[in-house]
Amino acid sequence: MAVEPQQVAKLRADAAMLRAQKARLREQLAAGHLVRRDASNRAMFNEARRVRDAILSAPARYGAELAAELDCEPWRLLQALNRAVRQTLALACEQGPFPEPPAIIAPVKRSRRRVKS
Numbered sequence: 068m069a070v071e072p073q074q075v076a077k078l079r080a081d082a083a084m085l086r087a088q089k090a091r092l093r094e095q096l097a098a099g100h101l102v103r104r105d106a107s108n109r110a111m112f113n114e115a116r117r118v119r120d121a122i123l124s125a126p127a128r129y130g131a132e133l134a135a136e137l138d139c140e141p142w143r144l145l146q147a148l149n150r151a152v153r154q155t156l157a158l159a160c161e162q163g164p165f166p167e168p169p170a171i172i173a174p175v176k177r178s179r180r181r182v183k184s
Contacts, residue, residue, distance in 0.1 A: 119156060126152055 095101045126148035133148075134141035 122152060122156060 092101065096103075126145055130145040130148055131141050134144045137144065
């Protein structure tokens with residue numbers, strides 16, 4: 068099976084074009100016009116995780132202060148805030164709900180009866 072001269076010329080032209088494209092991409096990468104996909108994906112993933120963690124920790128950080136301002140029970144407000152934040156994040160990422168945190172149990176009110184001795 069012999070290769071025709073036209074095919075050889077076309078293959079050489081294609082190879083030259085691919086070398087030129089590769090050189091151009093290397094120049095653009097060196098100049099900072101392009102970034103490597105794996106490094107970019109890793110950085111975006113880490114940043115998204117940091118933002119998610121900050122948002123998930125917000126109810127615990129601000130719940131007691133908000134409960135004091137609203138004059139309500141902190142554990143109820145914390146549960147409502149956790150539920151709202153998780154639902155919002157689930158909608159934002161369109162991947163189903165985050166697992167529910169463990170329920171916050173209401174504090175037990177103890178009577179202060181004193182036993183007479």
